[in-house]
Amino acid sequence: MPVTIPSALPARRILEGENVFVMTQGRAGHQDIRPLHIAIVNLMPTKMATETQLLRLLGNTPLQLEITLIRMASHDPRNTAQAHMDAFYITFDEARERKFDGLIVTGAPIETLPFEAVDYWPELCTVLDWSRDHVFSTMHVCWGAQAGLYHHYGIEKFPLAEKMFGVFPHRVLDPRNRVLSGFDEIFPAPHSRHTETRAADIEATEGLELLAVSEEAGVYLAASTDGRQLYVTGHPEYERDTLKLEYDRDISRGLDATVPRHYYPGDDPSQPPMVTWRSHAYLLYANWLNYCVYQGTPYDLGAIGPQITPTADED
Template sequence: MPVNIPRDLPARAILEDEGIFVMSDERARSQDIRPMRIAILNLMPTKEATETQLLRVLGSTPLQVEVTLLHMASHASRNTAPEHLEAFYATFADVEDRYFDGMVVTGAPIELLDFEAVDYWPEMTQILDWSREHVYSTIHICWGAQAALYRHYGVPKYELPQKLSGVFDHRVLRPDSALLRGFDERFRAPHSRHTDVHAADIAATGAVDILATSDEAGVLLAATPDNRQVFITGHPEYDRDTLSREYRRDRDAGLGTAMPANYYPHHDETRTPVLNWRSHGVLLYANWLNHCVYQRVPFEQSGT
């Protein structure tokens, strides 16, 4: 079933070429069903690439999804054209009186900054606090997950000796979780970050369950028991070449970042990476949309 996005959004043509079912506002309004209203708070500098990644996994579900893209009003984006933001994005002020069935909060390449040193942290905390009353279920990704764990539960982040980058093996700890229905006992997912959260700190909150973890990469997936707050420290939505582009960017900037682990065949960066995490990434978002949002949210939502 379709994801409902603006006709002129650049991601639309890419997704249509891949066979992802997208729909116009006109066709959506002609159907006698209510779409899932999903907000995407896009904190990534390369917003168009992130839009495409997330819309791809959201558009691979059996539900109609109406997406609202959000950006930070208190931060000037240097990598996305102002015309793109003006045409396709809203700010928190535009939506603060609305209710959403779900929200996705992306990561951002700012893990080495203290949370309070991020220029949009006051706006970020406002949105995170608002989401607990105005969004039925929220997925937080990478830095977004660390920020939400810190804001809601006081969980700290820790700087890693070197950037964690690669595709890692994970094991399911809670096969009974709705988020992990249909998962293999072990599955792969990409990570790309400079900081970490510790399982012991998450467990100490008494409010968040750890659902999937890796011996190499640590906690991947955690959630509150009602799945209304979901935390993903990795990037199951990443494209085949995303880690490669990040690695080459860091290398060209002289940052000394190591080659992504378990990514290039035979650890040879001239070879095309094998895309071996997509199915579980799609399944994770499908489970979230179906079991944690669609099956539980009221038909007419005016509060949570």
Template sequence: MPVTVPHDLPARAVLEAEKVFVMSDERAGHQDIRPMRIAILNLMPMKVATETQLLRLLSNSPLQVEITLLHMSSHVSRNTPPGHLESFYSTFGDVADKHFDGLIVTGAPIERLDFEDVDYWPEMTRILDWTRSNVQSTLHICWGAQAALYRHYGVGKYEVRQKISGVFTHRLTGAKSPLVTGFDEEFLAPHSRHTDVHARDIEATGAVEVLAVSDEAGVFLAATPDGREVFVTGHPEYDADTLAREYRRDSDQQSDVAVPAHYFPGDDPTALPLNRWRGHGHLLYTNWLNYCVYQETPFDPNGV
């Protein structure tokens, strides 16, 4: 089944070229089925690229998914044309009285800032608090995961000496969760961040379970037992070349940037990287949609 997007959203053309099943909102209106209402709070600078990555993963499901794109009203995006935001995005104020089956909160390249120093932190806290009454399940990515762990449970973040960047091997912890149904006992996933959250701090909450960890990159996946709050510290949505583009961007700004670990063949930054995490990325999002959203949300979304 398709993911439903506006017919002129740029990501639609990319996904259709990949033979991904997307449906226009006009056609979806004639379907006699209630779609899953999923909002994406896009905090990333390159919003079009992030839209495409997430929509690709959300489309790999038998469910019809209706997307609402959100951006912060208290922050001015410098990397996305204002016309794109005006055409395809809403703000929290536009949806604060609505209920959603699921919400994805993306990462943001601001993890070195204290949470309270982020210009949109007051708005962010209002959104995070709102999710507990108006969203069936929220999936938080990277900085979004750190922000939610801090806001909801007081879990702090720690700056690391060297950026955690690369593709790392992870293992399941043994905690039982449908989110990891079908996962290999060891799997790969990308990370890209300057800060870390510690498994012991998460476990000390008594409310969040650590589901997958890496010896090198730390916690990858954690969630509440009911699946209403999911925390992903890495980036399974990344394209094959995303880490390469980040590495070249960072190298242009400073000279001592480390090559992303276990990413380029032979650790040669001129070599073409391969996507070795795509399967588990799709599986994670499909499991989230199925087990945490579809099987738990009420038929009337206003009853969340």
């Protein structure tokens, strides 16, 4: 079944060219189906690229999805045209009275800043609080995962001596967890970050379960025990050349950039990179939509109730 998006969204042409099933809002309105309502808080600077990456993964399930793109009113994006933001995004204030089956909070290239130094941090905290009783299940990605773990549980992030950059093997810790249904025992996923969340902190936190880790990259996947919050510290949505473009950008700026590990054949950046993580990326999003969202969310969106996950300042 398709993912429903505005007919003029640039991602539509790209996805249709890849045979991803997308449907315009006009056509979807004639179908007698209750779609899942999924909101995306897109914090990435390259918003159009991130839209395409996420919609590609969301569109690979039997479920019909209606997508709402949300922006931070307290931050003006510098890398996306204002006309695009005005045409396809709404502010959180415009969304706060609505309820959603699912929410995705993306990463952002600001993880070296203290959370409180981010200009939209107060607004994002309001969104995270709002999500606990207006969203059935939330997926937090990369910096969004660090932000969610810090806000909801008080779990800190720590600087790394060297950027975690590349595609790393990960080990499944709980194969019985539905989010990992169908996963291989060892699976690859991309990372690109300067900070880390420590496994011991997650394991010591009531209400959280550590689901997948890497010997090299550390924590990859954690979830609340009720499945209503999922934390992904990597970037499963990345395309073939995303890490390459980031590496090439840093080299062009004269930075002492590290070659992304396990990404190029033989770790040789003169070779074209190989995609090894795509199937598990699709599976992660499909499992989240099916088991964490669709199987539990009420038919009447208004019946979505508060999550019981404790916040950092609760006993």
